Amino acid sequence: MPHPDSPTAAVTRESHDVEALIIGSGLSGIGAAIALRRAGVHDVVLVEKADDLGGTWRDNTYPGCACDVPSALYSYSFAPNPEWTRAFAGQPEIRAYLRDTAAAYGITPLIRFGTEVIRAQWEPGDARWHVRTTRDHYTARFLLSAAGPWHEPLVPDVPGLADFPGEVFHSSRWRHDHDLTGARVAVIGSGASAVQFVPAIQPRVGRLHLFQRTAQWVLPKPDHYVPRAERLLMRRLPAAQRALRNAEYAALEALGIGFRHPSLLRAVQKVGTLHLRAAVRDPRLRRALTPDYTLGCKRLLLSNTYYPALTRPNVTVHPTAVEAVRGSRVIGADGSGADVDTVILGTGFHILDMPIAQRVFDADGASLDEHWKGSPDAYLGTTVSGFPNAFVLLGPHLGTGHSSAYTVLEAQLAYVAGAVRHSRSAGWTSMDVRPEVQAAFNAEVRQALPSTVYNAGGCSSYYLDGNGVNSFSWPWSTGRMRRRLARFDPEAYVTTSGTPEQADGRARP
Numbered sequence: 001m002p003h004p005d006s007p008t009a010a011v012t013r014e015s016h017d018v019e020a021l022i023i024g025s026g027l028s029g030i031g032a033a034i035a036l037r038r039a040g041v042h043d044v045v046l047v048e049k050a051d052d053l054g055g056t057w058r059d060n061t062y063p064g065c066a067c068d069v070p071s072a073l074y075s076y077s078f079a080p081n082p083e084w085t086r087a088f089a090g091q092p093e094i095r096a097y098l099r100d101t102a103a104a105y106g107i108t109p110l111i112r113f114g115t116e117v118i119r120a121q122w123e124p125g126d127a128r129w130h131v132r133t134t135r136d137h138y139t140a141r142f143l144l145s146a147a148g149p150w151h152e153p154l155v156p157d158v159p160g161l162a163d164f165p166g167e168v169f170h171s172s173r174w175r176h177d178h179d180l181t182g183a184r185v186a187v188i189g190s191g192a193s194a195v196q197f198v199p200a201i202q203p204r205v206g207r208l209h210l211f212q213r214t215a216q217w218v219l220p221k222p223d224h225y226v227p228r229a230e231r232l233l234m235r236r237l238p239a240a241q242r243a244l245r246n247a248e249y250a251a252l253e254a255l256g257i258g259f260r261h262p263s264l265l266r267a268v269q270k271v272g273t274l275h276l277r278a279a280v281r282d283p284r285l286r287r288a289l290t291p292d293y294t295l296g297c298k299r300l301l302l303s304n305t306y307y308p309a310l311t312r313p314n315v316t317v318h319p320t321a322v323e324a325v326r327g328s329r330v331i332g333a334d335g336s337g338a339d340v341d342t343v344i345l346g347t348g349f350h351i352l353d354m355p356i357a358q359r360v361f362d363a364d365g366a367s368l369d370e371h372w373k374g375s376p377d378a379y380l381g382t383t384v385s386g387f388p389n390a391f392v393l394l395g396p397h398l399g400t401g402h403s404s405a406y407t408v409l410e411a412q413l414a415y416v417a418g419a420v421r422h423s424r425s426a427g428w429t430s431m432d433v434r435p436e437v438q439a440a441f442n443a444e445v446r447q448a449l450p451s452t453v454y455n456a457g458g459c460s461s462y463y464l465d466g467n468g469v470n471s472f473s474w475p476w477s478t479g480r481m482r483r484r485l486a487r488f489d490p491e492a493y494v495t496t497s498g499t500p501e502q503a504d505g506r507a508r509p
Helices: 027-038 091-104 192-201 228-236 238-260 262-279 283-288 306-310 368-372 405-426 435-451 478-485
Strands: 015-023 044-048 111-113 117-123 128-133 137-145 167-170 184-188 207-211 315-318 322-326 329-332 337-339 342-345 390-392 428-433 493-497
Touching: 015 027, 015 128, 027 044, 027 091, 027 137, 027 405, 044 137, 184 192, 184 337, 192 207, 192 306, 207 329, 228 238, 238 262, 238 478, 262 306, 306 315, 390 405, 405 428, 405 478, 405 493, 428 435
Parallel strands: 015 044, 015 137, 044 111, 137 390, 167 342, 184 207, 184 342, 207 315
Antiparallel strands: 117 128, 128 137, 322 329, 329 337, 428 493
């Protein structure tokens, strides 16, 4: 990624003024555009650095890629899809759903593809965000960051990896032109992506070496093909699909109670233990795959094929982190090693150190990343003091270990729409959340987190930021999240009024 101010970073050609500019065209960006138009904002532009929409579901095309949330719940509530062919949809269907939804709601023509944000800065003089991209320059009244936390691949700093003579790629940048037939493959990482692609590639490769730093809790996946008759029923009786969605939501919320009261997870953890025992007969391998922390402390994984794949003769599990790569040999921290010709990184994403935070600046030129100092923070996970008229979608402290990203997003979008409507009707030129309000919310979250499984489960997960602080998790139910975000609270904000030309950048109480 070029430095935001490097001379090769951008060449601007035209200038456009819009009411709302959205960064990204994944599920967050598409949903935000729909919500804004429903709120009466029609002058909306989405800037997308890729050549197609879809975000996470555009980038992740690895074999076996699928959702780990039930399909009926993994969609916008206002745009149900009766055509899912599986209870847990695969990547091609999810991507097609996003494309179809964007087209149906008139969002696709609003997207400027091949347009990467280089720098976005708040200018109080005209109460506008000034956004420089690789194509044009934009000024916008409202700025929405929908870049997403599961977007930028995390490549580990392993000594010697850069000099590996074979093929190296991240699971989200899958090399479909690289034939794995008969290959000697090292997989680094055993998280959500690896749990899906390892069983998909195991039958084809010659040897597969899985380097597992931490064992994962893997539960059976209640996936199945959805018969045509059932899809026809969902199409003709929308109430049936709503009922299914509500039932799945209720089931996941019931599971969420355990995340807030970890002792209740023992029964679920027993299911995971039995699932492992049934699939893996070798006591030594079973010990290597048995987690030593409470289920839910890390992301909960679902698979019926992962454990069986690891028992195959061509698979070796190395229960260790990777220490180095020397030539064609991948070496574990325990001294074990493997000679391979392909390395696949299942090492996740920049979840809390999102690169977009290095490109969004306040009026004084300090970046969002500099404000956060390694620990992202936002009022209700949505607005950040010092960044007026800006919203972070799927932001800090809104993540759950049990529910759907769509549930979180739609709760946020209700708040964003309310904020925009209120700002327009009140004649505000800017709205900036009060620092004491943001601090109070942050303190409330930090007080609630220690008793949750995210913090008390005895593991190190991506929920923890570089400072060791849980900046990811919402410590309550999603019902409480929806209630907290249902009503915009104008008293939480410092505002300016009048025309942009009259605004002098000094906020009034």
